[in-house]
Amino acid sequence: MKRYRPLFFSGALSMGLLAHAQPASVLFVGNSYTGTNNLPGMVSQLAASLGTTVSTGMVTPGGYTFLQHSTSPTTLSTIASQQWDYVVLQEQSQLGALPPDYNATAASATVLVDSIRAASECSRPVFYMTWGRQNGDAQFCPSFPYMCTYEGMQQALRENYLAMAEDNNAYTAPVGMAWKQVRDTHPGLQLYVGDGSHPSVQGTYLAACVFYCTLFQQPCTGASYTGTLSADTAAILQGIASATVLDSMALWNLDLPEGIGAAITGSTSSAWNTVTFHHSGTGTHLWTCSDGQTSTDANPTFTVDTPGTFTFSHTYTDPCGNTDTVTWTYDFIVSGIDPGAIQDGITVTATEGTIVLRGAAGGDTLTIYDLAGRAVIAVVRGNGTLTVPSSPGVRIWSLHRSNGERISGRVVVQ
Numbered sequence: 001m002k003r004y005r006p007l008f009f010s011g012a013l014s015m016g017l018l019a020h021a022q023p024a025s026v027l028f029v030g031n032s033y034t035g036t037n038n039l040p041g042m043v044s045q046l047a048a049s050l051g052t053t054v055s056t057g058m059v060t061p062g063g064y065t066f067l068q069h070s071t072s073p074t075t076l077s078t079i080a081s082q083q084w085d086y087v088v089l090q091e092q093s094q095l096g097a098l099p100p101d102y103n104a105t106a107a108s109a110t111v112l113v114d115s116i117r118a119a120s121e122c123s124r125p126v127f128y129m130t131w132g133r134q135n136g137d138a139q140f141c142p143s144f145p146y147m148c149t150y151e152g153m154q155q156a157l158r159e160n161y162l163a164m165a166e167d168n169n170a171y172t173a174p175v176g177m178a179w180k181q182v183r184d185t186h187p188g189l190q191l192y193v194g195d196g197s198h199p200s201v202q203g204t205y206l207a208a209c210v211f212y213c214t215l216f217q218q219p220c221t222g223a224s225y226t227g228t229l230s231a232d233t234a235a236i237l238q239g240i241a242s243a244t245v246l247d248s249m250a251l252w253n254l255d256l257p258e259g260i261g262a263a264i265t266g267s268t269s270s271a272w273n274t275v276t277f278h279h280s281g282t283g284t285h286l287w288t289c290s291d292g293q294t295s296t297d298a299n300p301t302f303t304v305d306t307p308g309t310f311t312f313s314h315t316y317t318d319p320c321g322n323t324d325t326v327t328w329t330y331d332f333i334v335s336g337i338d339p340g341a342i343q344d345g346i347t348v349t350a351t352e353g354t355i356v357l358r359g360a361a362g363g364d365t366l367t368i369y370d371l372a373g374r375a376v377i378a379v380v381r382g383n384g385t386l387t388v389p390s391s392p393g394v395r396i397w398s399l400h401r402s403n404g405e406r407i408s409g410r411v412v413v414q
Contacts, residue, residue: 024215027078028058029069029112030090033130035060036193037204039211042227046208049225052216057084065092066108070115080119086215087116088173090128093197094137097147097156106164113168122320125170126214129161131179131203134196154180165253172252173214175207178244182206186236201228202237209241217254219246262316262324266370268393272412273332275394276301283318307332330394333412348397350411355395357386363402368395 024047028040040056047054059075061068066089069075079087089112091105100106113125132153146152157176165172182189191203199207205227212220219242226234249255266278278299279285287295289302290311304310313327346359357366357380364380368388380386390413398408 022216023053023055024085025055025082026057026086026088026211026215027084028056028060028088028090028128029075029079030058030060030088030128031064031092032060032062032198033093034058034088034090034128035062036198037201039204039207042204042208043211045225045227046205046212046220046223047216049223050212050220052212054215057081063092065095065105066112067104070108070111076115079115083120084116084123086124086126086171088126088128088211089113090130093130093133094140094147096130096160097132097137097153098140098144098160100160100163105160106167109164110168113170125168126211127161127165127168127170127172128207129157129172129174129176131176131191132157134192150183162251162253169253169256171214171254171256173211174244174248174252175210178206178210178241179203181240181244182237185240189233189236202233205229205234206237206241209238210245213242213245214252214254217246217249262314262326264314264326266393269412270392272307273305274301274303275330275332277312277314279314279316281316281318283316286315288313304332331410333410346399346407348399348409348411350390350395350413352414353389353392355388355390355397355411355413357388357397357399358384360384360386360399361402365400367398367400369398370395 026040026043028034034040035058040058044054044056057078059069059072059078064072069089089109091109095103095105098105109127116123116125132150134150136149136153137147141148146156154176158174161172161176164170179191182191189202190200191206192198193200209220209223212218212223219238221235221238221242223234223238229237245252245254262279264277265280268276268278276299277287281298285296285298285300287297287300287302289304291304293302295302302312309329309331311327311329313325315323315325317323346357349356349358355368360366360380361384362381364384365377366380366386366388368376368390370393376388376390392413395411395413396408397411398406400406
């Protein structure tokens, strides 16, 4: 029995801004939590001391919310004013901790992200996870008891910001979690000013360290820039920020690929010896076949002279300059029936628009996959013959027999 060899993808996306010396532009959209102590300027100075040039902009009216920013001509025009590498989004400090169905935070976040990507598909949104009030929030405590304590408010901020980042394919800058770690391990450090809400210089420096580690995915330990802090205090904050970000990069969505990868989105075939691969990217393509054929089309068609197994590769470079390569094998089979797909009286054949299984026992399960990995599952009943509708193209089938045996193969549906 012929066994299907699955696609093997190799290569990784080149992450355009991981090198610490690569310049970056960052727009901060928020309110006084960002503007206090000039967080953007502190990020620039910290990065400069580590050999990286960071240019910044900010739109931070006091008390502003995501909803206000999402309709603000100033905010939207600043987002569209240049191709920012990163746009940081910080919600009003209380609203970010409230249940998502209580206010417009999540919906407005999506509107802002859409505006960012409409202005430049190469910009990466970054959600700024803030911190809980020093002793909880008295205003919302009666309605939402978890808001009565720092711990409850911080946990809600964590959950909500992570959800927004996940829903919008964005990064999270986990300032709030680094803040909690400082509170837990170095209670003598004063991260708040007297109102128990806004950041002190120490708090802003901690945030700057978290942003450096988030944007460049590198530690900030050893940075010579310490602001007005002592070297010892700065070292503590640098270490906590670095560990918080880099020990949990997948949690903060920092493992998101830059741009669209090179993996195909599907394939079609009009004859046994032809295949057309499909890709949605608007960048540049280079496809190669092991018989020497090449193409730079987004959806190339390859035609071979003889049946057999061929190796294909696709290198894709998106409009932002990120490059990815995948390699896989593809079997060209002469007819709709795989000659090897006969075992113990079982046959799998393809006719126009259908796949037919014969000889199986009642209770056997047939699974059919297209080359994008989508599956159709059918259970054999009665006489052991099963007909499954199928669109044209190469299909992989796998039969799980009631006795535990698995058989697989490949057919081409016309």
